Amino acid sequence: MNSNITQENMHAESNEFLSFFLGEEHYALDIMTVKEIRGYETVTKIANAPSFIKGVINLRGDIVPIIDLRIKFSVGEATYTEFTIVIMLNVCDRIVGIVVDGVSDVIKLQDEDIRPPPEFGVAFDSKYLLGLASLEEHMVILVNIESLISSDELGLFDNHATTKE
Amino acid sequence: MSIDMEQFHGVFFDESQEHLADMEQQLMELDLSEPDPEQLNSIFRAAHSIKGGSGIFGFDALTGLTHIMENLLDRARNNTIEMTTPIVDLLLETTDLLKVTLDNYRNQEEIEQADIDQGISKLNILMTSLEDSTAQNSSNTGDDGDNDENENNEGVSGDLDGFGFFDDEPSDAHTAQIDDDDEDGFGFFEQPPATASEPENDENQGFGFFDTTPTETPATNAGNSAINCDTAPPADESIDKGYGFFPENEHPKDDPSDNKKGYGFFEKLPLPNAKSKKTSAVKEPKKNAAKSSTAKASVESSSIRVDTGKIDSLVNLIGELVITQSMLSQVSSDMPGEPNEKLQNAIAELTRNTREIQESVMSMRMLPMHFTFNRFPRVVRDLSSKLGKKVDLVIEGGNTEIDKGMIEKLVDPLTHLVRNSIDHGIEKTEDRLALGKAEMGTVILKAEQKGSSIIISIIDDGAGLNRERILAKAQENGMSVDVDMPDSDVWKLIFEAGFSTAEAVTDVSGRGVGMDVVRRNLEAIGGRIEIESSQGEGSSFNIHLPLTLAIVDGICVSVASQTFVVPLVNIIESVQPDPSQMKLISNDKLLWIRDQYWPLVKLHQKMQIEGAITEPSRAIVMLIESSNKRFGLLVDGLMGQQQVVIKSLEQNYRRVEGVAGATIMGDGQVALILDVESLANSVKANGMSKESIL
Structure with a gap:
């Protein structure tokens, strides 16, 4: 599941997104980047890491960093309960887990359903957004998870994600 | 019609490399006063194998060189010439050239x-100088046809190198095989039409361009399949020496008395190959042939090449x-009740099995130290003759197994250390005699497993390290x-960059780069x-x-609540300090122990x-x-102490300090x-380095 596939999916007519909650806000990301969904488990802390990097966990032998976007973007409250969910993503040939408040649904969107993102008003910088979509009553914020995860802002990877093991 | 020969190149290169290494080793081991015919044979075979393979693939430079080398060796094993040090030197030089x-x-x-031409002419000059009246081959310069004929002529006189061109001349094949007790045949198989149609193949030299296994024929060349089917069985018998282009068939060293080796060009066919060989052995009247082919068949299945x-x-x-x-097992130990006992037994079994699997898988990555050590006789030989010192190299524990990845990375540091020992350690012969030491210096290269x-x-x-200097x-x-520094600390100084006490810079050592590189290379592999x-008695690098x-x-x-792993190699000891041992320097605590202050x-x-x-x-x-x-x-x-499997953090995340x-x-x-090195760096950052304390 590399960036090419993701890109192609972006351009396909109909795309599937996994929607999730951060606090009260409704977000969605390209389902092709999702590796799996798990419950939150104890992490091993990493020294000198920013607070939104919770630490690393063992995902069947891979050491995977866990990021709490709620802390990074100050949405909702960073609480960890038995219902706290971690979405394991496969982006840029890496595995990264993000903590969310809940996963709601898989939604199908046509290209014309997606509106351009607003310049302001959401927690994320608009460069990390694909657009907005309305689903029944709600507004869903479509996140370009790949550009977000590999962004310098998160500083997850050395050298702009170019170094691989 | 044609098959892609490229696919065989890799195998050829790998094998030739092995043959060259083998050749070099055998040359080094050769006892000149009384050369072991088996050793000469196996050197000859190695040269022969390379020649054969390179001939197939059209690597003419290799063919030319090995050909004349082979002629020389052939004479040596027939005792028409005597092996001398200059010959061995030249042969070693030629193996180097072949490697390049x-x-x-x-x-x-x-x-x-x-270079090739020069190498060939050097060999030729040597040959000419050794020439006696009976050998007419000295004029050969690499023309295959001629040479082969000559070799065959020789073969009549008891020792024949048959190049099995046996495509269409099965009777020849038979002849060759019958009056022959030490024959080296070639089973080549290439796009055969060209060769098959060459008239000179009708001479009593045959190049079996078809391998011995009949089943291979369809895959190779439909045009010649009829001939091949007819001739394959006799060809099979006549081919005494094989070039295993695939690992299953290749064990040239395993049975030195075995001159029968298969040419397995196809991996899929080890069985028919082996079988056909056995059949041939039955037909073969000679006892030893039967024996060796059975041995061969059993050896063939014992090794397999696998991608690392x-x-x-x-x-x-x-x-x-x-x-x-x-x-x-952790989960099961937390479980109460009777079923748990059974579970625990099963898990105990599982534990044992997994441990065994782990050990055997690990052992697959392990190679004996031979692979590194084997190059050193050569290094020592070259260097000692260059420096005019007499040095005896003793290798111990070559069977000690070590991870393959490390073997490769050990070569440079070891080479450096050995060169160092010979250049700086071992004294000149006259100095040694003056000191009452044995004339011959000794360098021991030893590997052993401890825990x-x-x-x-x-x-x-040799002289040992010179503390004052x-x-x-x-x-x-x-x-x-x-x-007043302890010796061990003084010795460590030589690992500092730019440190060399050699009085003169030679092309061997003395430039002061090296020991620091040695240390860095070793640290890179966790060593x-x-x-x-001790002065005057020698030194030992462990x-x-x-x-x-x-x-x-x-x-x-x-x-x-967190757990960390500290690599054992870095730990000297663990203590619970007494409050009286704690000292303060500008609010930083120091521990006074072992007559030293330790920053914390x-x-x-x-x-x-x-917490x-x-x-x-x-x-x-x-x-x-x-x-x-x-x-x-x-x-x-x-x-507690534990062996842990190292996982990369960088794979999904990034490097973390310490x-x-x-x-x-x-x-x-x-x-x-923990990365002790980078933790140590932070010690310096605090201005608390050991040097500043002392």
Whole structure:
């Protein structure tokens, strides 16, 4: 599941997104980047890491960093309960887990359903957004998870994600 | 009609490389006063194999060189010429040239034709000078046809090298095979029409361009299949020596008396191949032939070439299995009740099995130290003759097994150390005699396994390190030294960059680059080096290496609720300090122990962990030694020693200061493996280096 596939999916007519909650806000990301969904488990802390990097966990032998976007973007409250969910993503040939408040649904969107993102008003910088979509009553914020995860802002990877093991 | 020969190139290169290494080794071992005919034979066969293969693939430079080499060797094994040191020298030189040429072909680089020609003419000159009236081959310069004929002529007189061109001349094949007891046939198989139609093949030299296995024919060339089917069985018998282009068939060394080797060009067919060989053996009237082909057949199945990538992934998977298994046993030990007992028994069984699997998978990555050591007789020979010293190299423990990845990385440091020992360690012959030492200097290269580490020692009986000179040199270089420093610290100075006490720079050593590189290279593979030396008696460099790269021996330590792994190699000892041992320097605590002050690194501070024990006298201090510093590491407690599988943090995340990697503990939790070197750097940052204290 590399960036090419993701890109192609972006351009396909109909795309599937996994929607999730951060606090009260409704977000969605390209389902092709999702590796799996798990419950939150104890992490091993990493020294000198920013607070939104919770630490690393063992995902069947891979050491995977866990990021709490709620802390990074100050949405909702960073609480960890038995219902706290971690979405394991496969982006840029890496595995990264993000903590969310809940996963709601898989939604199908046509290209014309997606509106351009607003310049302001959401927690994320608009460069990390694909657009907005309305689903029944709600507004869903479509996140370009790949550009977000590999962004310098998160500083997850050395050298702009170019170094691989 | 044509098959892609490229696919065989890789195999040819690999094998030729092995043959060359083998040849070199045999040449080195050759006892000139009484050459072992078997050894000469096997050198000859190696040259022959390379010649054969290179002929097929059209690597003419190799063919030309090996051809004349082969002629020379052939005479040597027929006792028409006597092996002497100059001959061995020239042959060694030629193997070097072959290596270079082989690499050139492999990398598709330009061939140094001038070198080749020079090599050939050197051999020719030697041949001519050794020429006696009976041999007419001296004029050969690499023209295959001629030579083969000549060789066959020789063969009539008892020792024939048949080049099995036996496509269409089965009767020839028979003849060749019948009056022959030491025959080397070639089973080539290429796009045969050209060769098959060549008239000269009708001569009594045959190049079996078809391999011996009848079943291969359809795959090779439909046009010739009829001939091949007819001739294959006799050809089979006549081919005495094979070029296993595929590993199953290739064991030239395993049975030195065995001149029958198969040419397995196809991996899929080891069985028919072996079978057909047996059949041939039955037809073969000679007893030894029958014996050797059976032996051959059994050997063929004993080895297989596997891509190292596959083994690596197996090693990884086993690592996972071990972790899963220990998770399982932890879960089961928490379970109450009677079914638990059965479960525990089953898990105990599983534990044993997984451990065995792990060991055997690990052993697949292991290679004997021979692979590294074997080059050193040559190094020592060349160097000692260059320096005019007499040096005897003793190799011990060549069977000690070590991770393949390390073998490759050990070559440079070891070469450097051995050269160093000969250049600086061993005295000149007259000096040795004056000192009442044996004329012959000795360098011992030794490998042994001690616990979970491998120790490789380079021991010489030379002059030993010169303490005064090292100290003087260190002062000259502006290093802070103390005349009362213990020897071990003085010896360590030579690993500093730019440090050389050699009085003159030679092309062997003395430039001062090297020892620091040696140390860095060794540290890169998790090793360290220690020196023992006594003046006038010699010195010993001991390299301590972990058994494998994938697993580290460590002590698990706890800090608050977190677990860390400290590599065992870095730990000197762990103590619970007495409050009286704690000293203060500008609010930083120092530990006074072993007649030294040790700066303290608080792990909880470094790793930003709350709730840890901060008072050293209630906690544990591990005395840690990195390559350049010593310090005490403050931790809450020790949890025990364990072998852990190293996992990369960078794969999904990035490098973290002070952390070498991560591992997964029995409970599935991740523990970080500390990087002692980078922790040590932070000691310096605080201005607390050992040097400043002393």
